Amino acid sequence: MAQDLSPEDFDNAYKFIWHQHNHPHGPWLKTLKFAEKVLNVHRPRMLVIGSGPGEPAATLASNFRDAEVISAHSTTKCVDWASQRFHKHDLSNASARLVPSMENLDVFADGSFDLVASCYGLANTADPQAALNEIHRVLKPSGSFLVSVWENAPADPASDIILRHSCVGPNSWHKSEDNRDMVGNFACPLRSKHPMSLSRPHLLENMLEKANLSVVEVSNDEYPLKLGKDKGFAFKALTLPIRAELQQLREADHYHPQDAAEAFEDVVKEGFMVKQHEDCELEVPYNVYKFVVARRQFEDGDMAKETKAIQRVSREKPVEMRAPIKPVDVKEDPVIFETWNRMKSAASEKIVNAVKKQIDGFEHDKAVRVLDAAPTPYANTAIDIASSHPYATVTATSRSVNVVEGIRAEVVKHGLSNMKVKALDSSHMTTFPDKSFDVVVCSFGLAFLSSPGDTLKEYYRLLKPGGSLIVSVWEDFSLKHLSDFIVEKIHSAGNLEDYLDLEAGSPGVLTQLAPYAKPGQLEKLIEDGGFSLTSVDHETARILLSDASCKSDFGVDVATLAIRPFLQELEKSGENKNVFNEAKKAFQSLLRDPSLVSRDSCGNLVTTLPSRFRVVTATRPFNDSDGFLEKEDSSPTGPGRKVIKVRDIPK
Numbered sequence: 001m002a003q004d005l006s007p008e009d010f011d012n013a014y015k016f017i018w019h020q021h022n023h024p025h026g027p028w029l030k031t032l033k034f035a036e037k038v039l040n041v042h043r044p045r046m047l048v049i050g051s052g053p054g055e056p057a058a059t060l061a062s063n064f065r066d067a068e069v070i071s072a073h074s075t076t077k078c079v080d081w082a083s084q085r086f087h088k089h090d091l092s093n094a095s096a097r098l099v100p101s102m103e104n105l106d107v108f109a110d111g112s113f114d115l116v117a118s119c120y121g122l123a124n125t126a127d128p129q130a131a132l133n134e135i136h137r138v139l140k141p142s143g144s145f146l147v148s149v150w151e152n153a154p155a156d157p158a159s160d161i162i163l164r165h166s167c168v169g170p171n172s173w174h175k176s177e178d179n180r181d182m183v184g185n186f187a188c189p190l191r192s193k194h195p196m197s198l199s200r201p202h203l204l205e206n207m208l209e210k211a212n213l214s215v216v217e218v219s220n221d222e223y224p225l226k227l228g229k230d231k232g233f234a235f236k237a238l239t240l241p242i243r244a245e246l247q248q249l250r251e252a253d254h255y256h257p258q259d260a261a262e263a264f265e266d267v268v269k270e271g272f273m274v275k276q277h278e279d280c281e282l283e284v285p286y287n288v289y290k291f292v293v294a295r296r297q298f299e300d301g302d303m304a305k306e307t308k309a310i311q312r313v314s315r316e317k318p319v320e321m322r323a324p325i326k327p328v329d330v331k332e333d334p335v336i337f338e339t340w341n342r343m344k345s346a347a348s349e350k351i352v353n354a355v356k357k358q359i360d361g362f363e364h365d366k367a368v369r370v371l372d373a374a375p376t377p378y379a380n381t382a383i384d385i386a387s388s389h390p391y392a393t394v395t396a397t398s399r400s401v402n403v404v405e406g407i408r409a410e411v412v413k414h415g416l417s418n419m420k421v422k423a424l425d426s427s428h429m430t431t432f433p434d435k436s437f438d439v440v441v442c443s444f445g446l447a448f449l450s451s452p453g454d455t456l457k458e459y460y461r462l463l464k465p466g467g468s469l470i471v472s473v474w475e476d477f478s479l480k481h482l483s484d485f486i487v488e489k490i491h492s493a494g495n496l497e498d499y500l501d502l503e504a505g506s507p508g509v510l511t512q513l514a515p516y517a518k519p520g521q522l523e524k525l526i527e528d529g530g531f532s533l534t535s536v537d538h539e540t541a542r543i544l545l546s547d548a549s550c551k552s553d554f555g556v557d558v559a560t561l562a563i564r565p566f567l568q569e570l571e572k573s574g575e576n577k578n579v580f581n582e583a584k585k586a587f588q589s590l591l592r593d594p595s596l597v598s599r600d601s602c603g604n605l606v607t608t609l610p611s612r613f614r615v616v617t618a619t620r621p622f623n624d625s626d627g628f629l630e631k632e633d634s635s636p637t638g639p640g641r642k643v644i645k646v647r648d649i650p651k
Contacts, residue, residue, distance in 0.1 A: 013237040023223040027119045027148040028056040038144040040610040042595040044114040050121020054082030061094035069094040102131035108138045117146040123197045132211035139296040152288040153195040154273035159241045165263035189245040213294040214519040227282040234282045297519040347541040348380035358468040368392040371437045373426045374445025379407040386419040397424040427455040435464045442471045456529035463620040471616050474514040478609035482559035489586035531618035540610035556587045
């Protein structure tokens with residue numbers, strides 16, 4: 001049974017086990033499921049690293065026909081197997097590449113991929129942290145990493161048992177001073193592969209964060225692995241993690257196949273690591289894996305790139321503008337403010353759902369008070385909540401008189417008697433007493449507040465203990481693609497001579513509208529305000545450009561948002577007084593490009609590429625203000641009281 005260790009037999013066993021990862025609860029389908037969730041780009045580029053014989057690369061390529069999928073591996077054998085699989089299934093959009101290791105992906109440029117996936121390969125690397133750093137490097141900003149690692153793999157401890165017995169033989173076994181397994185003077189080979197090396201709780205998550213990859217979701221699943229009915233074949237399938245070490249023992253003439261076979265039989269008889277069914281089928285049960293979704297967030301280097309609306313257009317004889325572009329404060333530009341306000345409605349459904357989740361737990365016969373601070377003139381969130389929850393009292397506040405009047409018109413339009421509107425600054429709402437509200441909502445409003453820390457302190461004061469705070473912020477925008485298109489159109493028409501960078505260090509429009517894009521920045525601000533974080537959800541939204549009639553100029557304002565200071569300077573300096581009219585013409589051409597603009601189910605024009613935002617939910621903790629829980633009770637076992645003991649806890 002354990003005598004023959006031919007590489008061909010091990011290869012066949014490897015393929016047999018590998019194919020079972022397509023189980024309905026396995027990582028291949030889960031990778032596909034989450035790829036469909038996180039990928040919202042046209043013609044995405046995907047890298048599957050440590051993909052073995054071409055999975056889940058083939059699964060991704062067959063379901064994303066417009067994508068480019070690369071399967072990378074460090075062995076020529078796996079690269080050949082993957083290529084054969086792609087050819088067999090006629091996947092012209094998939095290819096296999098040989099790489100030195102997962103820690104060395106130099107064949108790929110920085111920011112090359114929208115998605116990177118790894119199924120169990122990370123645990124087999126010599127330096128998983130270095131591998132994660134490389135994955136971060138090749139991911140585009142806002143790109144996703146999908147990774148699965150074993151949390152419980154019975155084949156791992158079973159391999160330890162079999163390896164030790166394979167080495168022992170007739171000689172005495174002992175431990176060396178450095179804790180090596182020794183047989184006489186021979187040191188048993190150290191294992192190079194440990195499937196459960198990343199199984200320790202929170203280890204992978206901490207390593208991801210160290211690599212600047214933000215953890216979005218963690219889930220677990222389980223499925224069995226069959227070994228077949230033939231014990232010789234099952235032996236090789238079970239010992240795949242130690243195939244290299246068994247070969248080393250054979251070459252050193254220290255391999256004892258009879259003892260290895262007996263150890264395998266003992267593992268089967270024990271019945272936990274390997275089970276034998278009535279039909280003699282051998283199976284490894286209880287294989288539990290962790291599946292993590294992580295994202296490469298925007299960082300300082302990426303933000304620096306956002307200070308340019310587009311890359312400099314190179315010309316043989318560049319013509320400088322007559323005046324440098326001055327940085328613009330988005331808080332002072334009424335068009336930017338109005339455009340940003342209307343953009344917020346794209347995300348309103350997700351935010352409304354987050355609010356409903358918090359208030360649905362209240363009894364309907366008890367009034368629930370909701371504050372919507374700094375909403376849009378249409379107050380989508382507040383209107384929806386007031387309409388769907390008649391037992392809730394909703395108050396919307398804004399320091400803008402125009403916004404307040406707009407919301408009041410919407411309240412009248414919808415006939416809402418349970419909604420009020422007040423003109424108040426979010427950081428100074430002294431007209432409301434302490435602990436007035438059950439839920440406070442701030443949809444993207446922090447970007448326009450001069451003192452967000454003071455505002456959060458005010459929210460803390462207004463919330464009842466145990467009340468919920470829901471804050472949303474933009475993480476990144478897909479609008480730059482639209483601005484690039486418009487600038488290229490103007491330039492090709494001969495009307496744009498050159499583009500000068502913004503003043504060094506000055507943030508661009510999109511950067512100002514997403515001031516909390518960096519990982520953990522908003523969360524820290526909220527926690528510093530005294531709140532306890534409950535959840536952090538990463539969402540996407542396709543931004544509305546215009547309704548079905550396309551008669552509004554709002555779409556042009558959205559498409560030129562990133563380059564508005566540049567267009568303003570061209571117009572103001574006299575270099576191109578018609579630049580905004582030319583931008584409108586370019587926008588009409590943009591509407592014919594489906595990779596940039598498409599229609600939603602209502603016929604409205606929206607961005608094809610979604611923008612990303614984050615919804616953070618936190619609570620105001622209950623405070624033991626009078627020290628009730630810290631008081632000493634002089635008679636803990638007084639009349640009618642019982643001493644609680646461990647045995648009283650139900651088993």
